Amino acid sequence: MTSTDNSTHEGFTAEERAAMKDHAQELKTAARRGSRADKAAEAERDVLAKIAEMQDSDRIMAERVHAVITAGAPVLAPKLWYGMPAYALDGKVVCFFQSAAKFKARYATLGFSDQAKLDEGTMWAAGFALTEVTPEVEARISALVKQALS
Template identity: 40%
Template structure:
């Protein structure tokens, strides 16, 4: 019998597989980057799109969407802090992308690890 985590993972993978190209390939890579950067995160569907939480029943911290644009985001449940500097009180919580290159993949992994390390305490 499949666990809740396994069922949720299958739902996330099925959701990604139903996406049109080129988003499907990009989102498959995004899923791999997120799960490699923070293997403790549990995938599940969140507002119709893939989301990742520390536990199957805890709030989603990281998500990605494929609407008009592909988006990586941090939910309001992630500990968010103002950027400071030129951005003042703006809180970085969402990033749009069209594709993944090496620099973007590295930054996605950093964002995910940061969200998890702050919220795992």
């Protein structure tokens, strides 16, 4: 007998499924775009549009993170990644911003992929909680991004 009660199912959350759908759409959109310059300009517009849709506190932090990363690491190309702003080198995501509201989390996150060179001994941080982006946080983000690219 089959059951329609999924309350005990331990699969993906609705937010995770939505993020996967966002990623699939991002891949389709990127495949349809024209020249490399067009793709880069449109990808940045997509990122800025996604940031503009965020709730106030997330939007403010995402705007500051975007400004710090694009100013301090112009080699990184903004792009959407699972519906969130990300920054890639040669098409591979190095770092990303995840809004608190996206996954109903307590705080936003600045995350780094395995492409980031943040290695420090046998264990290092790959994600950082953000509750506010102060000048000190901006400096830390800038330093982390520079280290990630070193």
